[in-house]
Amino acid sequence: MKYIDEFRDPHLARKLLANIRACSTQPVRFMEFCGGHTHAIFRHGLRQMLPPTVELRSGPGCPVCVTANADLDRAIALARLPDVILVTFGDMLKVPGSRGSLQAAKAEGADVRIVYSTLDALQIARDNPERAVIFLGVGFETTAPTVAASILQAEAEGLNNFYVLSLHKLTPPATRAILDAGEVRLSGIIGPGHVTTVIGSEAWEFLPRDYSVPCAVAGFEPLDILRAVAALMETVEAGRPAVVNAYSRSVRPEGNRAALGIMRRVFGVSEADWRGLGRVPASGLALRPEYARFDAALAFPVDPGPTREHKGCRCGDVLRGTVEPPDCPLFRSVCTPAHPIGPCMVSAEGACAAWYRYGGADV
């Protein structure tokens, strides 16, 4: 299939791997920020194809996974309100909060609907004028502009039953938080391809500048990822950390100005609560005061009750990259995709789900 097969070419992959092997003189550890990368790496078996000197480590780039329990509890409480339709992307449905999940709330009668696009959420609002439609805004800079656009559209149409619970998060501050904590030594970062399509590769210049850590922005096909690894190897071996755009068919240095513009028009930067990282300043997006009437958190004050963390669950550590999923005592024994304890086992971008589904390198 065009645009897919050329990025999965086994001959080119072997060439890139040979290059990586040839220039590797020291052990390195690269973190793939994005959960989409983690799954691509496992799905295509890339870890086992790299030389033993190159270690890949999963990062916090799974928006579902980094959603804190308190925020999840609030979403579940909103879904249980009478005359509310909670609209979400599918991945959030099964994530266990302090008590139950959206899926369980749905089975008990809450009206929870899955959409693939915020435009579908708007349509649900148009079709149900007598009910409040709350869109669960979970996602990084990739998702936030589309949610912003839906709010502008709702405003233009005068839709007064459409709301957003904004749990959006920003990726550079999270990367900074991980490097500041210094718990895991990283030789380089594989930058998130879709996020960077929006924010631009310039947004990662702080990595070489402030931390002497190189960053290679990658697409999601196997050759994209191998190309990024090869680029990181070169900068490490040359001792010249830099930002490399290894996804130039999508990413520009300045990003997508239209998307950024619409996002900044509707959202302002705020503190956000991350699973694993805790409260990180200037790492979230909140609705600006002029759009406050769309803010579900303001329109529907709920008391979700006390927050409970899942005992023994090490999702937080997995998200910071300090451990790998099999290091968690619950992994595969208690926590499975059918009966998940933590979000990293639920999400299609979660590291635990990738390990469980595709196995480690020992298959």
Added chain:
Amino acid sequence: MSDKILLAHGSGGQLSHELVEHLFLKYFDNPILAQLDDAATVHVSRFTFHVPGSFNGTSNLKLAFTTDSYVVSPIFFPGGDIGKLAVCGTINDLAMRGATPLYLSAGFILEEGLPLADLERVVASMAATAQTVGVQIVTGDTKVVDRGKADRLFINTAGIGVVPVGVEVGGDQARPGDVVILSGAVGDHGMTIMSQREGLRFDAPLVSDCAPLNGLVAAMLEIAPQAIHCLRDPTRGGLATALNEVAGKSGVGIEIEEHAVPVRDAVRAACELLGLDPLYVANEGKLVAFLAPEVADGVLDAMRAHEYGREAAIIGRVTEEHAGRVVLRTALGARRILDMLVGEQLPRIC
């Protein structure tokens, strides 16, 4: 475990299996049900017939018996409708035991207000499909529920077939050394339904593969009546789930070559867009066969000569290693686990 039924309990994946094993088997337990195959096989020889005026004695009939309910939404879709699906699905479950289908029952649950013309269209489609297959719908039932208590129409069919003497096809019969053959491209039915679904509609040249497979199976059995060990139609949960079921029940490992599994471009494209893996998407006119290597070429030729097996291909083999697990060799040459479907891709696919 959740104390409520979730949509994922109907996915054909992990939670469906748990429901069957922890609830239905607990109460209905018997050796025939415990086969947990697409259809149960019962030996009529266990009973002695006394038919006045004809014969007394013991028959050697092996019957296959199965039932399935159909709730697909929408009820009409490119390549089929709920009626055609209800006939083909049950025929296929019988065929997967090597049985020749004979008779079907049809039970209808209708929602008040359903246009009679829609019902007639569905029933005519069932009749036409049954006729091409050579089975008769010999008994039935109709119930009507209040508007809103069911979605338009649900159908249950049950089927009886006869297993030819010497044929031993079952989910626990795959053995190391067997070749794995797939009858054609995967994912057509699931992606077609998805493309038609409210709130998800997208334009793609997709057509359901909904088809009766008894003729294809008969052609295969004619070549190798005893060397075909296991047949599965990978419906809900897709090829990956069907392979895992066989690996588990037969206690063998299975290795699949990713590049050998045929997938149509339109299906691949739609799956890429929605983040789905075609190996987990439902089929309604495909089968996967496990058979002795010496008959593989002959069976493959017979399949390719049949209208529902033109794209048949060898996709892997059965191993002694990693018993109970399916391993996929990726296009890049790496190896990884191919697990059973977890969760629900899309409810009401069949």
